[in-house]
Amino acid sequence: xxxxxxxxxxxxxxxxxxxxxxxxxxxxxxxxxxxxxxxxxxxxxxxxxxxxxxxxxxxxxxxxxxxxxxxxxxxxxxxxxxxxxxxxxxxxxxxxxxxxxxxxxxxxxxxxxxxxxxxxxxxxxxxxxxxxxxxxxxxxxxxxxxxxxxxxx
Numbered sequence: 001x002x003x004x005x006x007x008x009x010x011x012x013x014x015x016x017x018x019x020x021x022x023x024x025x026x027x028x029x030x031x032x033x034x035x036x037x038x039x040x041x042x043x044x045x046x047x048x049x050x051x052x053x054x055x056x057x058x059x060x061x062x063x064x065x066x067x068x069x070x071x072x073x074x075x076x077x078x079x080x081x082x083x084x085x086x087x088x089x090x091x092x093x094x095x096x097x098x099x100x101x102x103x104x105x106x107x108x109x110x111x112x113x114x115x116x117x118x119x120x121x122x123x124x125x126x127x128x129x130x131x132x133x134x135x136x137x138x139x140x141x142x143x144x145x146x147x148x149x150x151x152x153x
Contacts (some may be wrong), residue, residue, distance in 0.1 A: 035071065035094050042127055046104060046122045049095065053116035060118060064106040069122065071096045103128040 018054060038049045050115040052060065060073040100106055100122070108123040 035096050037096065044124050046124070048098075048118075049124070050104040050118040050120070052094075052113070052118050055113065055118075057113050060113065062109070062111045062120060064100065064109065067100055067106075069098045069100055069109070069120070069148065071118070071120070072073075084131065094097075 018124055020042045035052060036049045040047050048069075052073070052075070055073060059075065060071070064071050072093070072095040074093045075091050103124050105125045110121045112119050
C-alpha cells in the first residue's frame with residue numbers, strides 16, 4: 001500500500017532527465033541537467049538513489065529549502081591532452097528538486113555517496129506513520145479462554 005507521500009508520485013510524473021541535445025560534445029556550464037532517480041518507500045522512510053558517476057562528496061549539495069529536497073552539484077569534464085572526438089557522458093551542473101510533502105521530517109535526512117550512487121534516506125514524521133492500536137477486553141468478567149471474545153496473545 002502506498003501512503004500519501006508525495007515524492008514517489010512526483011518522480012513518476014516528473015521529467016527523468018534532460019539530454020544535452022544533438023551534439024555529443026559536452027559543454028560545461030551551458031545547461032543544468034536532471035539526474036535519474038529511483039525512489040521507494042517503506043514503513044518509516046523514503047529512500048532515493050541517484051546515479052552520479054565520477055562525482056565526489058564535495059561536488060554534491062543536498063539541502064532542504066522551501067519545503068523541497070534539492071540535490072545539485074557539478075561533474076567536471078576531465079582535462080585531456082588529446083582532442084575528444086565523441087562524448088556521450090554527462091558533464092556540467094546538475095540539479096533535482098523534489099517536494100517533501102507533509103509526511104517527511106526535514107530535520108531527519110541521511111545522505112551517502114558510494115560507488116557513484118548517492119543514497120538519501122528521508123524519515124517520516126512519527127505522527128504520520130500508521131500505528132496499530134491494541135483492542136482490550138472491557139467486559140465485567142474475563143471471557144472463557146476458548147470463547148470468540150477471549151483476548152488473543
